Amino acid sequence: MKTSAERILTSHVGSIPRPESIRALLRARLGGQAIDEAELAVRAAEAVTEVLRHLQGPITYKGQALLEKDLATLKATLGGVAVAEAFVPAIRTPPWCRARRRSALQASTAASP
Numbered sequence: 001m002k003t004s005a006e007r008i009l010t011s012h013v014g015s016i017p018r019p020e021s022i023r024a025l026l027r028a029r030l031g032g033q034a035i036d037e038a039e040l041a042v043r044a045a046e047a048v049t050e051v052l053r054h055l056q057g058p059i060t061y062k063g064q065a066l067l068e069k070d071l072a073t074l075k076a077t078l079g080g081v082a083v084a085e086a087f088v089p090a091i092r093t094p095p096w097c098r099a100r101r102r103s104a105l106q107a108s109t110a111a112s113p
Contacts, residue, residue, distance in 0.1 A: 016051045019043070020107075 018026070025040045070088060078086055 016048060019047055019050075022047055 022043050025035050029035050074086060074088060
């Protein structure tokens, strides 16, 4: 893998699922309210620990044909530009994360007027 002392190279894109307690603090901060940054840090650490606890075990993959199509498109596109390196993030959200997001969405929808 390529390394750099001049810029940050990433190996994935995205964000881990955030519990409502963290989303509420982030919404408050974005709304200009003062929040307890120490509390946010503690809750974020707990959330990462919880996600990592679930992300153990074998990884499976479905969708090889679609991935091959995406890779072919990327390779064809890269032929016309000068880049040092390229990658494709191909991570599917685990079922337990989707269920949590669905529950949070339903709760926020039900709470809306």
